[in-house]
Amino acid sequence: MFYRRAGIRHTSYRSERRLWPLPFDRGLVAAVVVLLLVAPLVVERLYLIGYLMPWIIWSTAALGLNFLMGGAGQIHLGYGAIIAIGAYASTHLARAGVPFEIAALGGGLASAVIGSAFGATALRVKGLYLAMATLAMQSVVDFLITHVPWISGGGQATLTVPPARFLGADLRVDLAAYYVALSVCAVVTLFVLNVGRSSFGRALAAVREKDYAAAVIGVDPFRYKLLAFWVSSFIGGVAGAVLAFCYYRAISPDQFHLDLSIQLVAMVIVGGLGSVLGPFFGAALILFAPILLNQAVGALAAAFGLGISADLRAHLPLVLYGALIMGFLLAEPLGLAKIYDNVRKYFLVWPFRHAPR
């Protein structure tokens, strides 16, 4: 049902390798794109600024992290610092008079350079040791931002983002900011999708599975690990610039602490390591489950007149949130994207139980 494969014949490699071979998938993607494009015109401002905007920006960042963690198998616990470098570098560039288009790329470049420098440790250490090395990067960057007033913006440690324009559109207008964030997200998504079917993507997958084995078959782990860090950090840096200019508009060091890194890692893992769809699901769950659970508990308490204390009222959603994440991971350890994939596969062969193979 839905995902009909009848009548699809590939007569060339090109058509066989296209991104969405099934018409239904293409339709679904088109529908989501159209929905996202018309969203600002139909939904209320609260949902645009409170939900869609952070979802798109965090998804972009999670895509960048997933490229590294899911694509190349290198763990990174300092991705918040990467985003911070992008945000600060682009803001300082913009304050120096550089237009946003170049400042955002500059932010990405700064993140890529610094991120790869720290990523170089990945050439010597793996797994938990790499986790520690990237954690150290988070601390070093946090410390530098906080302790260099020139970077953090003086005693109040808050840097106001200057008014900027993207191709003539004022980024202080929410509509423009939304479309800029959306287009950056679209470009990153298309890039990540396409890398998956290129030689670069296959080399990364080889390094992910076993770097010795990759070296044996002629894939240079040194080069590809470094490239993975470079690309992932660049995406993170650009996401940081978008975060600063389109969403926060005033940045301070505590926005980019370890909490953010852990949040992003959670998005990637809950969403599905290595999947392109995963970061979108993961970002939605991690960002909005606490908010919605909070409102649900509040509404229930009000509706039934439950006299629960403010303390319990605040912590109950956290308990439910934890249970929700555990539940999802127990049900499907490969993440939310895999749950969608299971549903899709079910319909793909419906009414049969299995695909003939």
Added chain:
Amino acid sequence: MKRRTFLTAAGAAMVGMQFPIRLASAQEKVIRFAMPQDFTRVYTFVTVEYSQGQRDYISMVNAKGGVNGYQILADVTDHANDLPRALEAYERAKAQGALLVDPLSTPVARALVPRATADKINLITAFSGRSDAADGETFPFVFPMSPNYWTQAGLLIDFFRQQDGDLKGKKICFVHIDTPFGKEPIPVLEALAAKQGFTVQAFPYTPPGNDQSAIWPQVRRAKPDWVVFWGAGVGQTVALTEAIRNGIPMNRVSSSVWLSESDMDVVGRAQAAGVIKLEPCASGRSPKLIQDIIKTVIEPGKGAGDKAKVGTAYYNYGVMMAALMVEGVRKAFEKAPNGPIDGPWLNAGLTSISNFEAEGLIPPTTVTTTDHQGGGRCRIARWDGAKFAPATDWFSANQDVVWAEIKKSTDAFKASGK
């Protein structure tokens, strides 16, 4: 079939995204205060008591008929000190027609400044947020309405001067958490040191400050005349414990407004006797306002939380801030009885609060369009083993140095964002 599925799915998604937001309409005679605060992450040490005080005071105002027939609606939610959540809460508050937002979190308050200014919603940043928001001309919609950290440092130094007569040649050790918040008082301390001839030695500890054992022996060896420790939450009790362990006389040890009865329980009530803190409002249950709350709200069983917490330092901070907000509403009705009831309307009320004392709970506070700090008055209180006993009357000091620092900071703010 295929097209129909698409259309149904698209239609369902559209409907799903259109949850209507209920607006508090003018006919309902409700004035909405949004209080998204951090109940679960960083500010847990203060939020529960602070929010309880705020809600109990507002319950009392409502029980007595509200203001001008209007009920005050306090919308309390948890933002967990997480910016996306706080921004969502802020946008929701704005959509629901809230006149003010009180996030009680420095990172959140700092991030909300540009939005609140653009949206003309009053942002309450009591004991948090930007210290330079005291300058109402630069930050017309940001209201600390409480002594900022520069003022607090200035007041402590003046108290030391009152005690010792003259600070020339004295040594003051400043032990602080190594964050922008912790480093904030240093410029004021240094300016006062240059003026009054004492020396300041700063000892930063790494956040969150649960291990300060390396710092305090150095403080002891420095032989300070006075010690000021500056942090929040766990850092405060650890600092005090270490100060006691290193034998520093408690009556020479002091801190900001962030010291409470529950901290004393952690440190040991008897051991901490003598330690000095700043009181922006009276603590305990004796003030008339707290008695009123007990009579009209707590005794009928309508209190917002644990009865034992009524009258603690942070509970009273909450009452203080709620009283100032409600006084702002009263003044706003005096100025424009017919509204329209919106952000600028409340702004006009808040900026005409004059010599408000909350029936003896707080120092005489005057908020103007230029001074959003409210005069910068506090008193010094000493822990006597059972309660914080006032050691001075309400006073203000060194405001020239503080305002020089405020101006320096607002100039930098004005230069940025351009």
